[in-house]
Amino acid sequence: MDTKKINLAEQQMPSQWYNIVADMPNKPLPPLNPVTKKPVTQEELSTIFAEEVVKQELSTERYIDIPDEVREIYKIWRPTPLVRATGLEKALDTPAKIYFKNESVSPAGSHKPNTAVPQAYYNYKQGIRRLTTETGAGQWGASLAFAARHYGLDLQVFMVRVSYDQKPYRRLMMQTWGAACTASPSTLTAAGRATLERDPQCSGSLGLAISEAVEMALQHPEDTRYCLGSVLNHVLLHQTIIGQEAVLQMEMAEATPDVVIGCFGGGSNFAGLAFPFLGKNFREGHNMRIVAVEPASCPKLTRGTFQYDLGDVAGFTPLLPMYTLGHDFQPSDIHAGGLRYHGAGSIVSQLLKDGMIEAQAVHQTETLAAGILFAKTEGIIPAPESTHAIAAAVNEALKAKEAGEERTILFNLSGHGLNDLSAYEQYLAGSLRDYTPSDSEIAATVNLLEKII
């Protein structure tokens, strides 16, 4: 019997995260204070985030130790399996070897707890008693609820009203784990109350939910801090546990990937898998292709502009150097809610600009077709986000077949789709729609940006 899953023992779980900034030929540009346009300081960021998290955000150290207290919680579901997609290979009749890292096995069903746990831990260690965050469809809110519970922290999640009403399951996950989940706009904050006064029926937005979460943290500096689930350097750093494990597992499989693939929203699952391999390109002279796959409806990497931009709609975050569609860009309502973000974080943007990584855009009808093929051949029903990586892996496998070459493909299965089955329902009913923004739609929001770079 061939080995299907390459598993690591708990004792083999990496003890350090990998910070790719140390190895980048061109370092990312610094985040700027949106008022002064000067690089933000550690002190400024520490009013919002835990101090240790801020240090990591600005760090240039190559490796950062994972605290034992974090590794203890990681062990609930880590190390995760590296899986040979033998069923998919057979269905495609390809000479390529396809591997995937299965991050769907966490209790929250995705890779998000990889950063939720250390963020909760560093806040706990600093004496913080309460966390705040926002969530759209609920993946991040649920993951932080799971993590906060383990350190006895209270958590206030602001969930966009429309999702709160339409997607009760992830809200129920948060509540089961003991978090308070409130529809945004809420009456808990000035920002929420002002909005409700203007529009009592407001269905909310991610931008407003961020404003509410940050406001609550800023108003209680003695015991409350805010957490973010993607985009920022420290979030990507924590996710590198994925790739650190995968490097070991690919060695055990005696294979080197020709291409490493991740779907791309804010960058966290992509970077988590890819950066440790990219680091090998930098340090050991490998030439692995690193591919980020975004939805064609939100194409910041393939059609955006490299520019300083805000991370949120409300303007609470520093200015970040990003490939961006403009922070006012309104992506269409695709099922991969986690990929509907207007910009890419500083590190990924610099790497793309320097040609160190590639980007591809695909439509959701193509990705869900790939997702169904994957479900039928590998058994796991993937999250709509993850189907973007699967579609790209399928394309690479078919190209290998055309070329008659035995290439090795690795992608990240960032989560399962058991709480997102309406995407599959629409696909199977033939009612799923694609959307490609016009050049003028993109220009309209990008042109609003200040020219700082």
Next chain:
Amino acid sequence: MDTKKINLAEQQMPSQWYNIVADMPNKPLPPLNPVTKKPVTQEELSTIFAEEVVKQELSTERYIDIPDEVREIYKIWRPTPLVRATGLEKALDTPAKIYFKNESVSPAGSHKPNTAVPQAYYNYKQGIRRLTTETGAGQWGASLAFAARHYGLDLQVFMVRVSYDQKPYRRLMMQTWGAACTASPSTLTAAGRATLERDPQCSGSLGLAISEAVEMALQHPEDTRYCLGSVLNHVLLHQTIIGQEAVLQMEMAEATPDVVIGCFGGGSNFAGLAFPFLGKNFREGHNMRIVAVEPASCPKLTRGTFQYDLGDVAGFTPLLPMYTLGHDFQPSDIHAGGLRYHGAGSIVSQLLKDGMIEAQAVHQTETLAAGILFAKTEGIIPAPESTHAIAAAVNEALKAKEAGEERTILFNLSGHGLNDLSAYEQYLAGSLRDYTPSDSEIAATVNLLEKII
């Protein structure tokens, strides 16, 4: 760092299922033809089920080989982890060691694929092209859909109308895996059409769905067979992969359980974990307590009668020797849908009668409270069925604390609850209700049974 999960390598996955019939001091009574009242023959059963499955149903061999083609599919999620519930132990402040076998990691989210895969395989090997089955809430239908796909078999699932309308997620899982899922009553069968003629708005029942599935199989003997997900001997046999693994894993942990616990519906996850340990009691003189935990609202083990009874409402199945509440018993609508079955299979019933296993009944408010404690301390949100096992494990751990004894507790986490969160919603809202059937309610249905034993 202590080990949290005890994992087996794929190569350590057991190559045989364990048939406890070989070691039982008193063998189970035979299934009877409901018309002739004589033991059913292999030929009679083979019109409904695959031949190899029928052989296993009647086998007294101690070990039965697991085909390589089944082990290949098992490897998608097996071996499953044995987990030390350190978080739960700490919360209970107990000297007991609590372990659980995590069967929630399968793509369908429960232990059901353990038997769905071999049942599909044996049908495929026999040249069968199409399977039929019924499903209530959808766990079994989804698992068989997952399994059928791997051998290229068509599958027709009859899903009880009320669940079909109210629980779209598991229906969508079946459809994503390529199965046809039809609301029952349907127009596909005579039984369905007759019902719809009498009552066009009929919301269906499990009994009727079984009738439809069996009718379709009987009408196409050339290429169609029926599959069942619990109760029968061959189903319990396939589930012993759980306990066969757990025996190895407990040895690796250098611990022997004082008590082995499983929730109890038709018996498949309970037997799956418990029988290999019970076999050690029989063969090696161990004295491990084996505990089946049923809902107080459907108390066939603790308040039923040992009696020959039909396995289904419609009367298609053989008469089985069961602890039963009567096949007309209508359990209240608890959230643990998988535990709402009127009887226990032949083997479990004989073992209970002979005092080889214990039975406990608990209310769903208690089990869901235990489920929430488990979610907060161990991270995984358990299926409502599995919370019955957790509640019993918690009670055992508290008794150990009272006695000041370091006891070892093992239970089966049969599935996750990510598609059953409405149970938690009702619990958290304080609107969850318990139900205890009166003695006269139970007597009313039990008294309808013929006295054959």
